[in-house]
Amino acid sequence: MLRGLLNLTWLEIKIFMREPLGALGTILIPVVVFVILGRLAGRRAAPAGAASSELVRVLPVLASVLIAISAVLSLVTIIAIYRESGILKRLRATPLRPHTILTAHVLVKLLFTTLTLTLLVIAGKRYYPVGVEFPLFHFALALLVSTLSILSMGFVIASIVPTARFAQPAGALVLYPMVALSGLFVPIASFPPVLQTIAQGVPLTYAVSLLNGILSGDPWSAHLRDIAALALVFVVCTGLTAKVFRWE
Amino acid sequence: MPSPDPVIRVSGIRKTYQSTVAVDDVSFDVHQGEIFGLIGPNGAGKTTTMECVEGLRRPDRGSISVLGLDPFRDVYQLQQRIGVQLQQAQLQKRITVWEAVALWASLYNTRTVDGARLLDQLGLTEKRNAWFMTLSGGQKQRLFIALTLINDPEVVFLDELTTGLDPQARRAIWDLVRGIRDRGKTVFLTTHLMEEAERLCDRVAIIERGRIIDIDTPQRLVDRHCAERSVVLVTADASAPAQFGRIRGVTSVTGDDGRYTIAGHGDDFVTDVIQCLSEHQIKVTAFRTELPSLEDVFLKLTGHSIRD
Numbered sequence: 001m002l003r004g005l006l007n008l009t010w011l012e013i014k015i016f017m018r019e020p021l022g023a024l025g026t027i028l029i030p031v032v033v034f035v036i037l038g039r040l041a042g043r044r045a046a047p048a049g050a051a052s053s054e055l056v057r058v059l060p061v062l063a064s065v066l067i068a069i070s071a072v073l074s075l076v077t078i079i080a081i082y083r084e085s086g087i088l089k090r091l092r093a094t095p096l097r098p099h100t101i102l103t104a105h106v107l108v109k110l111l112f113t114t115l116t117l118t119l120l121v122i123a124g125k126r127y128y129p130v131g132v133e134f135p136l137f138h139f140a141l142a143l144l145v146s147t148l149s150i151l152s153m154g155f156v157i158a159s160i161v162p163t164a165r166f167a168q169p170a171g172a173l174v175l176y177p178m179v180a181l182s183g184l185f186v187p188i189a190s191f192p193p194v195l196q197t198i199a200q201g202v203p204l205t206y207a208v209s210l211l212n213g214i215l216s217g218d219p220w221s222a223h224l225r226d227i228a229a230l231a232l233v234f235v236v237c238t239g240l241t242a243k244v245f246r247w248e
Numbered sequence: 249m250p251s252p253d254p255v256i257r258v259s260g261i262r263k264t265y266q267s268t269v270a271v272d273d274v275s276f277d278v279h280q281g282e283i284f285g286l287i288g289p290n291g292a293g294k295t296t297t298m299e300c301v302e303g304l305r306r307p308d309r310g311s312i313s314v315l316g317l318d319p320f321r322d323v324y325q326l327q328q329r330i331g332v333q334l335q336q337a338q339l340q341k342r343i344t345v346w347e348a349v350a351l352w353a354s355l356y357n358t359r360t361v362d363g364a365r366l367l368d369q370l371g372l373t374e375k376r377n378a379w380f381m382t383l384s385g386g387q388k389q390r391l392f393i394a395l396t397l398i399n400d401p402e403v404v405f406l407d408e409l410t411t412g413l414d415p416q417a418r419r420a421i422w423d424l425v426r427g428i429r430d431r432g433k434t435v436f437l438t439t440h441l442m443e444e445a446e447r448l449c450d451r452v453a454i455i456e457r458g459r460i461i462d463i464d465t466p467q468r469l470v471d472r473h474c475a476e477r478s479v480v481l482v483t484a485d486a487s488a489p490a491q492f493g494r495i496r497g498v499t500s501v502t503g504d505d506g507r508y509t510i511a512g513h514g515d516d517f518v519t520d521v522i523q524c525l526s527e528h529q530i531k532v533t534a535f536r537t538e539l540p541s542l543e544d545v546f547l548k549l550t551g552h553s554i555r556d
Binding site: 003007012086092 | 347352
């Protein structure tokens with residue numbers, strides 16, 4: 001059924017490119033925002049010192065996590081729309097396997113996420129003032145692990161939202177508070193004790209910890225706990241999705 | 249029937265959703281090469297029954313066999329050999345007609361028919377590069393038929409195919425469905441339009457509140473349940489009503505102001521009315537026979553109109 005998967009994926013890419021703001025919204029806007037932020041931060045980095053260079057340092061993690069989340073939200077919405085208009089059901093009445101239909105959408109999102117991040121890296125190289133050694137391959141791998149984990153949470157949301165209208169807000173309501181608690185902006189160590197405990201239960205915390213670590217040159221072995229946590233989230237959420245996913 | 253083994257055999261299936269019984273003890277056979285219609289009002293259980301037969305739902309009880317396969321257990325094997333048109337299922341807004349046909353063609357292991365020829369037969373050739381969202385209702389339904397037929401299926405399932413179409417588009421679709429049968433395929437369809445069932449189906453099953461009330465050819469259902477037929481005529485002859493009352497098989501004569509409705513039983517009833525007119529030299533200025541339809545059968549069997 002590989003042929004079916006590739007055909008469907010390619011078709012969904014073409015269809016996505018035809019959406020107004022489809023390609024523009026997912027690729028161009030993040031790159032532009034990133035470049036502007038990078039230039040602002042870079043310009044200030046020299047005189048203002050530590051505070052802004054810290055921003056420069058976490059910016060890759062920030063950008064990747066936000067792009068991954070927006071990709072997941074967009075996936076949740078597409079699945080909800082496809083379900084509401086009966087497209088999922090119609091595809092299911094063909095020899096396509098159910099998981100093939102969903103995998104095609106995951107591949108499309110991963111592809112566009114990769115494209116966006118590649119452009120960010122290229123833009124960053126040109127405009128970014130700080131000549132940090134960037135462990136590109138390892139960072140990309142860490143991001144893939146994190147994205148799959150976030151994606152599995154997205155699928156649980158996509159499984160249970162009643163209508164397409166609720167999909168995006170429901171997803172945002174679940175995922176964005178995780179960003180605040182994940183230590184992306186403020187180190188978890190500086191949280192009050194209660195929030196620290198809550199943060200330990202937020203899957204995104206482990207993604208941010210892994211990405212931060214890999215970015216600053218940690219070996220993978222230093223982050224086994226993060227990887228285990230993300231893998232656990234993935235397994236639990238995928239299992240849950242398989243149980244509760246509604247096709248119509 | 250040409251083949252002794254039915255293509256579809258449904259035996260005593262039951263399906264409930266929470267506390268609602270959608271389908272209860274439904275049984276029927278569909279034979280090779282016929283157009284079989286499941287007719288009934290919205291919510292009667294037509295789609296649930298059909299989706300159980302297609303393998304998309306699993307009945308709580310009872311058994312189904314399609315082409316000798318169990319539709320739920322052997323669903324992937326079965327899907328290669330059947331074509332399914334679903335009610336109210338759309339396609340991606342911005343997929344083109346040709347992309348949809350090409351995708352569907354790529355999903356089947358079995359031989360597929362020539363997509364370009366199929367589009368030509370369905371009058372969609374000039375729309376092949378149009379987005380799905382720009383098609384009219386009739387064009388969308390014709391595209392769905394194309395997707396249903398792309399794998400040259402042995403059995404074709406059509407769920408409420410003509411709902412929402414204007415009469416002209418509806419008639420065009422009927423011709424297409426007859427064409428499918430004439431190529432030797434078996435067609436299983438649902439409709440809540442009695443006229444559609446009457447004109448299109450070789451046999452129909454009337455379903456109401458999840459139960460099948462009766463199954464037969466439309467004509468035999470009418471003969472069985474609504475044997476009465478009527479003649480409506482206009483005459484100035486004041487002695488006419490008395491003569492009408494003596495016609496063999498007459499059950500009622502109603503009307504005034506020279507316009508009468510004569511109802512009665514029997515195959516010869518209309519002939520007898522004509523004979524009565526000629527014998528008594530009753531001059532009529534209008535004459536019309538009214539034959540009962542499936543609509544009347546439904547009313548008689550359920551006590552309400554299908555539109556209620």
